[in-house]
Amino acid sequence: xxxxxxxxxxxxxxxxxxxxxxxxxxxxxxxxxxxxxxxxxxxxxxxxxxxxxxxxxxxxxxxxxxxxxxxxxxxxxxxxxxxxxxxxxxxxxxxxxxxxxxxxxxxxxxxxxxxxxxxxxxxxxxxxxxxxxxxxxxxxxxxxxxxxxxxxxxxxxxxxxxxxxxxxxxxxxxxxxxxxxxxxxxxxxxxxxxxxxxxxxxxxxxxxxxxxxxxxxxxxxxxxxxxxxxxxxxxxxxxxxxxxxxxxxxxxxxxxxxxxxxxxxxxxxxxxxxxxxxxxxxxxxxxxxxxxxxxxxxxxxxxxxxxxxxxxxxxxxxxxxxxxxxxxxxxxxxxxxxxxxxxxxxxxxxxxxxxxxxxxx
Amino acid sequence: xxxxxxxxxxxxxxxxxxxxxxxxxxxxxxxxxxxxxxxxxxxxxxxxxxxxxxxxxxxxxxxxxxxxxxxxxxxxxxxxxxxxxxxxxxxxxxxxxxxxxxxxxxxxxxxxxxxxxxxxxxxxxxxxxxxxxxxxxxxxxxxxxxxxxxxxxxxxxxxxxxxxxxxxxxxxxxxxxxxxxxxxxxxxxxxxxxxxxxxxxxxxxxxxxxxxxxxxxxxxxxxxxxxxxxxxxxxxxxxxxxxxxxxxxxxxxxxxxxxxxxxxxxxxxxxxxxxxxxxxxxxxxxxxxxxxxxxxxxxxxxxxxxxxxxxxxxxxxxxxxxxxxxxxx
Numbered sequence: 001x002x003x004x005x006x007x008x009x010x011x012x013x014x015x016x017x018x019x020x021x022x023x024x025x026x027x028x029x030x031x032x033x034x035x036x037x038x039x040x041x042x043x044x045x046x047x048x049x050x051x052x053x054x055x056x057x058x059x060x061x062x063x064x065x066x067x068x069x070x071x072x073x074x075x076x077x078x079x080x081x082x083x084x085x086x087x088x089x090x091x092x093x094x095x096x097x098x099x100x101x102x103x104x105x106x107x108x109x110x111x112x113x114x115x116x117x118x119x120x121x122x123x124x125x126x127x128x129x130x131x132x133x134x135x136x137x138x139x140x141x142x143x144x145x146x147x148x149x150x151x152x153x154x155x156x157x158x159x160x161x162x163x164x165x166x167x168x169x170x171x172x173x174x175x176x177x178x179x180x181x182x183x184x185x186x187x188x189x190x191x192x193x194x195x196x197x198x199x200x201x202x203x204x205x206x207x208x209x210x211x212x213x214x215x216x217x218x219x220x221x222x223x224x225x226x227x228x229x230x231x232x233x234x235x236x237x238x239x240x241x242x243x244x245x246x247x248x249x250x251x252x253x254x255x256x257x258x259x260x261x262x263x264x265x266x267x268x269x270x271x272x273x274x275x276x277x278x279x280x281x282x283x284x285x286x287x288x289x290x291x292x293x294x295x296x297x298x299x300x301x302x303x304x305x306x307x308x309x310x311x312x313x314x315x316x317x318x319x320x321x322x323x324x325x326x327x328x329x330x331x332x333x334x335x336x337x338x339x340x341x342x343x344x345x346x347x348x349x350x351x352x353x354x355x356x357x358x359x360x361x
Numbered sequence: 362x363x364x365x366x367x368x369x370x371x372x373x374x375x376x377x378x379x380x381x382x383x384x385x386x387x388x389x390x391x392x393x394x395x396x397x398x399x400x401x402x403x404x405x406x407x408x409x410x411x412x413x414x415x416x417x418x419x420x421x422x423x424x425x426x427x428x429x430x431x432x433x434x435x436x437x438x439x440x441x442x443x444x445x446x447x448x449x450x451x452x453x454x455x456x457x458x459x460x461x462x463x464x465x466x467x468x469x470x471x472x473x474x475x476x477x478x479x480x481x482x483x484x485x486x487x488x489x490x491x492x493x494x495x496x497x498x499x500x501x502x503x504x505x506x507x508x509x510x511x512x513x514x515x516x517x518x519x520x521x522x523x524x525x526x527x528x529x530x531x532x533x534x535x536x537x538x539x540x541x542x543x544x545x546x547x548x549x550x551x552x553x554x555x556x557x558x559x560x561x562x563x564x565x566x567x568x569x570x571x572x573x574x575x576x577x578x579x580x581x582x583x584x585x586x587x588x589x590x591x592x593x594x595x596x597x598x599x600x601x602x603x604x605x606x607x608x609x610x611x612x613x614x615x616x617x618x619x620x621x622x623x624x625x626x627x628x629x630x631x632x633x634x635x636x637x638x639x640x641x642x643x644x645x646x647x648x649x650x651x652x653x654x655x656x657x658x659x660x661x662x663x664x665x666x667x668x669x670x671x672x673x674x675x676x677x678x679x680x681x682x683x684x685x686x687x688x689x690x
Contacts, residue, residue, distance in 0.1 A: 029446030029447060029448030029449060030446050030447045030448065030504045030506070030507070031441075031444055031445065031446040031447075032441055032444050032502070068646075068647060092644070094641075094644065094646075095647070096647060097647040097648065097651070098599075098600070100597075100599055101499065101590065101592055101594050101597060102586075102590050102597065105402070105590065106398075106402050106637075106638070107641065109395070109398040109399075110638070110641040110642055112394075113389035113390075113392075113394070113395050113642055114389060114642065115389075125590070125592050126501075127499065127590070127591045127592045128499075128590040128591065128594075130591060131508065131590070131591060
């Protein structure tokens with residue numbers, strides 16, 4: 001037998017070695033504070049834009065969603081693929097079957113090898129895709145993030161569904177219309193530390209300060225943690241704790257669906273208004289049974305359409321991604337690039353009994 | 362089977378075939394950038410496949426490796442966020458990997474539980490700990506010197522640094538498995554554990570050490586993964602254990618233990634990786650890719666058995682019973 005050392009002694013030896021390495025390492029080394037060199041220059045940032053350049057023909061675009069076969073992303077990407085036909089380009093959708101952080105990386109490499117003109121990506125992890133995207137940019141492939149942004153260093157543009165301010169303020173306006181501008185209201189959010197949720201809520205609170213909402217009073221922000229069961233219970237809790245509650249805003253697709261399910265089966269149906277951000281497929285039956293009068297979300301078709309035109313404008317040299325540049329996005333008209341290379345799709349679409357059957361996602 | 366007709370020879374031939382057809386028909390395949398990327402993409406699977414080969418040869422399996430990877434990635438992120446240096450984090454994380462492996466090993470050897478059941482349990486346990494450590498968020502902004510090291514290649518070659526490291530570890534593992542007494546012991550345990558025990562092989566100790574090494578390498582793969590993607594997350598590497606085990610089985614290692622070669626496993630890792638890369642370059646969808654890999658795996662498990670059955674049938678037709686030791690007079 002070649003293995004002779006007794007296990008306890010082996011363990012002790014390993015532990016000593018570990019401790020030794022630790023104490024050595026503690027003397028110096030790379031820490032978070034000593035490494036502050038992330039400010040890479042943006043690739044292609046020195047190119048100049050020619051707003052009058054025509055859109056190139058035969059551009060090759062690729063959509064890389066978070067996950068293929070996700071109904072929402074399929075709508076976005078198919079609209080983008082159709083848009084590419086409008087300007088004489090070709091586009092395709094490729095992507096992983098799971099939405100894990102690293103699963104998109106090998107697809108980016110493939111698209112680089114296939115020499116696409118632009119990669120459009122809805123990132124699963126803003127940093128995990130960064131390395132290969134930078135490599136793509138160094139080979140003059142344009143990167144457009146849509147739906148879910150990457151680290152700004154790693155893309156030329158981000159097509160934002162709607163501005164946070166617009167979402168926050170419009171939710172308050174929508175609810176105010178539904179409850180006649182007065183009464184107690186509550187918010188059912190996702191998690192307490194969700195950045196996007198908190199930004200929206202901040203703008204809701206600011207909007208409520210306007211004189212026209214002086215009779216509306218925000219009594220509570222509840223958190224359902226984007227968990228169906230918990231959101232359901234939180235709704236129940238809100239309605240019991242505040243018997244005079246007139247309306248709830250739930251700016252999360254999980255929260256609004258759970259709240260609608262609770263309200264539709266309770267005595268509060270028709271008495272307490274519910275609005276927020278949801279998908280038409282989830283909310284259809286609650287709109288039809290009168291639980292919900294109207295809710296909103298961006299139109300995913302327009303998101304894909306705008307992203308495709310933005311990629312074409314970049315690849316044709318009309319824009320470089322700098323703030324203030326303008327480009328034409330087909331039937332959507334002109335868009336201007338904002339701060340941080342963001343392009344905003346526009347105000348969210350309100351879905352109600354009149355139009356909900358036109359949308360399937 | 363004769364030596365030339367061994368399964369691992371077939372896998373190697375298939376690998377050569379995939380490479381040649383890729384180089385011949387796909388202009389974007391055999392260039393430095395793509396090969397280097399395809400190899401780098403295999404880093405963690407390849408690393409973890411080394412101890413997994415030893416375990417499976419020994420009749421064991423470790424399904425918790427990807428969760429250990431995730432836990433170590435989450436821990437790397439947490440400590441980095443707390444201001445610790447990478448040089449201090451790495452040994453600490455490796456110790457955690459070893460501890461995870463020891464827990465598996467102790468449960469298997471002291472309580473006599475089957476490794477499949479134990480590591481299904483710790484697969485969930487370690488992943489849970491990873492989420493407790495870091496939640497659902499991500500830690501990034503690792504120093505570029507380290508992230509570059511994880512993604513760039515040795516100058517002038519398509520060989521990424523993690524793969525070069527893998528090559529060294531693979532050489533060590535190959536020697537241990539095929540040219541030392543320890544290696545012979547592993548095959549003996551896998552073939553007939555009781556016999557090995559009575560032959561004086563310290564079965565439990567060897568198993569315990571193997572699980573510890575498996576945890577160590579999985580922890581190390583966690584660090585590589587974190588730096589390669591520049592993103593520490595609790596869900597990193599989810600499902601990776603299946604890719605590793607698929608490679609080990611495709612490489613011709615018998616899941617029942619006692620049979621297999623490291624060369625076969627390495628050829629299988631490369632085959633799966635390059636095949637996937639080639640399919641992607643040809644716009645074959647993700648679904649079809651998994652069908653191809655799945656079929657390949659089933660064929661690899663089925664073929665040796667079919668050959669054995671066919672041989673037996675032929676033997677019967679000739680009237681000669683398959684090699685049964687002659688009864689003593």
